[in-house]
């Protein structure tokens with residue numbers, strides 16, 4: 001009952017809908033999103049007025065000129081006057097709607113004079129962000145724990161809308177997005193910015209935003225892109241410029257440290273237990289979506305890894321497919337996505353988990369030697 005009331009009030013009183021009710025489109029936090037919102041309200045209002053006039057006239061005529069009251073129909077077949085009127089009025093209404101809509105669309109497309117450029121690349125099923133001129137790039141991956149997805153734990157507030165590393169952006173700066181894909185069509189959608197852009201393999205689409213308010217904004221992939229389409233959310237942290245600069249500096253520092261650590265890992269020898277523990281983590285986060293947590297795969301789509309020929313065969317072949325992927329299939333090259341240490345761990349894990357028991361131990365140095 002309550003919802004019907006909302007709907008009625010929502011339809012007939014746009015201004016009320018704007019301020020109070022959860023049913024309406026949200027206003028967002030950018031100038032463009034506000035323009036889009038205003039357009040939506042204007043056109044909703046036009047539709048409401050037309051609806052009221054048309055239905056009002058209809059009901060009025062039906063009630064007051066009904067046959068039982070002795071009404072005699074007027075005869076105006078093929079009246080040029082009427083035909084001109086009912087062509088002209090809708091035409092004028094359409095033009096009246098097209099003018100503001102077009103100017104907003106043109107503003108949306110204008111990516112010139114951007115302060116920052118971020119390349120957004122979709123792949124099955126994660127986003128990758130690369131800041132131009134900053135040498136910062138990273139993957140942003142769903143961080144909702146598997147237990148919540150499998151209904152084994154209560155779902156938290158941002159269920160399926162949380163990631164390990166959000167995209168960080170400064171407010172009050174024009175940010176240009178270059179949107180593309182590694183495999184199938186995805187779509188990068190953040191409603192609060194009114195940005196929704198298809199990510200097409202082999203093409204680069206442009207979009208932009210200028211965020212007014214600091215905050216955390218969430219979105220999703222908006223193009224059905226396969227099995228885990230619903231598991232590649234977008235999270236954007238918008239912050240004042242000074243904080244953003246500090247974040248950039250922190251990222252660079254972290255990158256230097258990670259490089260040093262990667263270097264150091266090449267001379268480390270880990271035990272089987274250490275590799276298995278780390279490998280399981282990497283596997284669950286990066287491989288289980290396709291090969292399944294128990295390694296069984298999905299018959300016909302993703303191979304099972306239990307006693308698979310590659311896993312039972314030479315370590316080199318196993319490293320090869322993980323490092324270089326298999327072009328033309330969903331098996332991606334993980335060379336740039338994982339460190340040598342992580343690849344060593346996940347390969348060791350696959351070779352010994354679920355009853356594979358090959359006993360093989362792969363170290364970071366083996367991965368790095370293989371890559372050379």
Ligand SMILES: [Cu+2]
Nearest residue numbers: 186187221225
């Ligand atoms: Cu997608």
